[in-house]
Amino acid sequence: MGHDASLAVDRGRYQDARTPWDQEAWRTVALGWVHDRLAAHGLRASGPLRVRLRPWSVLVRVPVAGREAVWFKANPPASGFEAALTAALPRWVPEHVLEPLSVDTGRGWSLLPDGGDLFRTVLERTAVEPRAWESLLGQYASMQCALVPHAREIVRLGVPSARPAELPEVFDKLLVDNAALRPDERARLDALRPRLMDWCTELAASGVPDSLDHADLHDGQLFRPEPGRYTFFDWGDASVSHPFCSLHVTARRACERYGPEVLPRLRDAYLEPWTGAGRTAEELRRAVRLAWRLSALGRARAWGGLFPAATGTALLAGQSARSLMELFEEPLL
Incomplete structure (x- = not known):
């Protein structure tokens, strides 16, 4: 070796x-x-x-x-x-x-x-219907539900805490640390902060408990060893946050493949394990829209986790800046 x-x-x-x-x-x-x-x-x-x-x-x-x-x-x-x-x-x-x-x-x-075939490999090899994405999101949400009781222990393992109430502080640090933002972008983000505070407050009050957020759950970050079963991996960008922040990346990938008409069914498949406990469908869907926006902060933060003395940091700072600017995009759901 x-x-x-x-x-x-x-x-x-x-x-x-x-x-x-x-x-x-x-x-x-x-x-x-x-x-x-x-x-x-x-x-x-x-x-x-x-x-x-x-x-x-x-x-x-x-x-x-x-x-x-x-x-x-x-x-x-x-x-x-x-x-x-x-x-x-x-x-x-x-x-x-x-x-x-x-x-x-x-x-x-x-x-x-080895975890078997990447879901991405399966998608390249065979025709896969959108319901496969519904299945994976339902399984992932069930996993998040099962991890809710362990959220504090997960943070004790060193996983970053990025709960909705903590996201304004995450936002502030990202702005201070990012040298790639243009002055006009920085000014727009500064002006957005009051609205971001409102989104965080509302999301924190949604009644959905914090859990593990993968933060980058796309078709290259999970295995599909057999139809209908998925294995999730690559947790380096993860945090403990509002669980619905996970939906954005997966839903966007499916949207790129099948078109926006698949999104409502994907959302509802993801939300099914979260129903009950007095939460209405409209309240859950509102939380999805809030988390869709705020998930940009998790992606922006992830670009900063580099080896000491790593090169290419300017490129990655640019990626982080682009993620921050996604806060201005209207949710697709």
């Missing part, structure tokens, strides 16, 4: 991205940890590694003799909580997530089994 200089490394759009993988000492320790953790399960690596580097993660596909490959992931400090969260979720919602082979919570490392 030694590092091969000729190894194909995928850096995507970030060809000059600096990550710990570029340090030979770090590679030696990390791959040694993978070797030891595999051995503890009676497994051994077999074959060339595939490496994917981004300013926010190191991901290595490790072929294993006699079984599917495993995946090593290293997070930067800002999302280092993912290892602890990945280890905890199978205790609470085992039917919805992967169980890691091992994690190192101190270093933000995870070793994960």
Whole structure:
């Protein structure tokens, strides 16, 4: 499992991205940890590694003799909580997530089994009806409902707290930290703050309890090992927030594929597990519209979770600025 200089490394759009993988000492320790953790399960690596580097993660596909490959992931400090969260979720919602082979919570490392086909791969390979998206959103919402009692414990694992009442503070910090905003954009956002405060207050009073928000739940962030069953992963952008903030990204992807006419059914499939407890359908739909807007803050925050000394930060600051400007977009639902 030694590092091969000729190894194909995928850096995507970030060809000059600096990550710990570029340090030979770090590679030696990390791959040694993978070797030891595999051995503890009676497994051994077999074959060339595939490496994917981004300013926010190191991901290595490790072929294993006699079984599917495993995946090593290293997070930067800002999302280092993912290892602890990945280890905890199978205790609470085992039917919805992967169980890691091992994690190192101190270093933000995870070793994960293969989860089967990505939903994105299934979409590329076969015709998939919109009802499959309804099914995945219903399953995801059921998982969020099951995680409500664990929200405080999830925060104690290091997952950011971004409850509706805390979002104005998140908004303020994003404005201070982002150097990519143009003066006119900053002025518009400053002027928006009173309305944002009202949205947060109303959403906090919606009666829907806080839970885990994936914050980037698209077709490349979940597996579909078999029809009607989905496995959710990649929690590096997650927070504890209003759960409905999760709907925006998934619904937009489905809208791009099938058109806006699918959105009401997707919304209602997502909301079904949240019905009851005195909440009316109109109240839930109003909360969806508020969370749709405010979810932009979670996406804007996620662009800042980089490795120390990572390059390409100007590009990512621009991405964060674009996410902030989504606060002005009218919800599609």
